Amino acid sequence: MDILLKVSIILVVGFIGGKLAKLIKLPNVSGYLVAGLLLGPSLFNFVNMDDVNAFSVISELALAVIAFSIGSEFVIKEMKKVGKAIAIITLAEVIGAVFIVFGVMYYIVKMPLPFSLVIASMSAATAPAATLLVIRQYRADGPLTKTILPVVALDDVCGIMVFGIAISVAKLLLTGGNLSPIEMISKPLIEIVGSLILGLLFGFVLTFVRRILEGRDEKQIVSLAFIGVATGVSNALGLSPLLTNIVMGTVIANTLKNPKGIFDAINDFASPLFVMFFTLAGASLDINILYSIGVVGIAYILARGIGKYLGAWVGAKMVNSKKQVRRYLGLALLPQGGISIGLSVIVRQQLPEYAQLITTIIMFGVLIYEVTGPIFAKIAISKAKEINGLDKVEVEEEEIESEMTHLEPVMDNT
Numbered sequence: 001m002d003i004l005l006k007v008s009i010i011l012v013v014g015f016i017g018g019k020l021a022k023l024i025k026l027p028n029v030s031g032y033l034v035a036g037l038l039l040g041p042s043l044f045n046f047v048n049m050d051d052v053n054a055f056s057v058i059s060e061l062a063l064a065v066i067a068f069s070i071g072s073e074f075v076i077k078e079m080k081k082v083g084k085a086i087a088i089i090t091l092a093e094v095i096g097a098v099f100i101v102f103g104v105m106y107y108i109v110k111m112p113l114p115f116s117l118v119i120a121s122m123s124a125a126t127a128p129a130a131t132l133l134v135i136r137q138y139r140a141d142g143p144l145t146k147t148i149l150p151v152v153a154l155d156d157v158c159g160i161m162v163f164g165i166a167i168s169v170a171k172l173l174l175t176g177g178n179l180s181p182i183e184m185i186s187k188p189l190i191e192i193v194g195s196l197i198l199g200l201l202f203g204f205v206l207t208f209v210r211r212i213l214e215g216r217d218e219k220q221i222v223s224l225a226f227i228g229v230a231t232g233v234s235n236a237l238g239l240s241p242l243l244t245n246i247v248m249g250t251v252i253a254n255t256l257k258n259p260k261g262i263f264d265a266i267n268d269f270a271s272p273l274f275v276m277f278f279t280l281a282g283a284s285l286d287i288n289i290l291y292s293i294g295v296v297g298i299a300y301i302l303a304r305g306i307g308k309y310l311g312a313w314v315g316a317k318m319v320n321s322k323k324q325v326r327r328y329l330g331l332a333l334l335p336q337g338g339i340s341i342g343l344s345v346i347v348r349q350q351l352p353e354y355a356q357l358i359t360t361i362i363m364f365g366v367l368i369y370e371v372t373g374p375i376f377a378k379i380a381i382s383k384a385k386e387i388n389g390l391d392k393v394e395v396e397e398e399e400i401e402s403e404m405t406h407l408e409p410v411m412d413n414t
Contacts (some may be wrong), residue, residue: 017033129274331377
């Protein structure tokens with residue numbers, strides 16, 4: 001079939017899935033994923049794994065755009081107010097997931113130590129895409145929403161570092177080699193620091209270029225070009241495109257007087273990209289995994305969910321966050337996707353002894369969490385009463401502007 005026709009059908013079916021999901025009060029992203037599942041090898045096989053691989057550039061660009069958008073949440077003025085709290089909450093929820101998954105795998109399910117270490121480390125990262133799309137769909141804003149996005153971004157950094165250390169230790173246990181502590185942490189550290197430096201470089205260059213751009217179209221074209229180049233260079237250097245784009249977005253958010261124009265231009269382009277991304281993600285899921293996963297997979301799902309929720313609750317409690325943050329943050333941190341799948345590729349390369357089982361469990365986790373995660377995210381922002389929060393903020397801003405307009409003649413007369 002003609003590739004353009006196939007892409008168009010995927011886009012239309014994903015769109016219809018989102019509309020149907022909305023009719024039954026579910027987030028659009030859940031509809032995209034289910035639509036993709038219907039199109040994929042598990043059911044109608046309209047989109048096979050070769051197609052998913054062929055369209056991987058769409059998924060890669062979508063993740064990069066999402067990462068860039070997340071960077072807009074790291075405004076230094078705002079982070080100074082909540083920065084320490086965000087760091088503590090993130091550390092707590094990462095530790096919660098890793099320790100509980102490890103404990104369940106090693107002590108209860110009785111899996112080998114190297115396997116338990118690696119699968120536990122892969123439980124830390126949260127897929128930001130689904131949660132971000134739910135927040136945008138429902139125009140959420142408030143204490144919980146402002147906590148979710150920076151936590152999701154930071155726990156990806158922590159997840160990559162924990163995974164790097166865990167897989168080094170696992171290799172040491174299996175081979176009996178003599179790796180120094182420095183060698184165990186050097187690879188993930190180089191990846192993180194390199195990504196930060198690259199993101200800073202591209203961010204400052206984009207800030208400079210932005211000053212000579214005119215109009216929305218020019219902002220959109222140049223910004224997308226920078227996102228694409230940053231992603232490609234990161235891949236070529238063995239760095240993290242996700243972290244690089246988060247840092248680039250952060251630089252833009254903090255160096256431009258009006259960064260909103262850049263992010264709005266990107267977001268206008270991103271909607272069809274997101275539909276394609278999630279529909280293809282659904283097509284890549286294999287429901288046959290359900291028949292082969294066994295008790296290990298079920299244990300992983302439950303342990304990760306409990307670890308994320310309890311860790312987030314403990315962290316929010318430690319920093320005296322508002323009640324709605326303590327109660328519902330953990331529900332918004334469940335989605336698992338791109339990063340974990342990427343890490344499973346590294347497992348296949350460096351730990352072939354457990355690659356098949358780990359990859360199967362991770363894909364099972366993606367299947368469960370990517371379908372149910374957006375639903376839990378909606379429940380979280382709904383319970384926190386933050387749905388349509390942006391509308392309330394805009395009304396308040398209009399009221400303040402109106403009051404200032406009325407006060408100006410009074411001030412002039414005095």
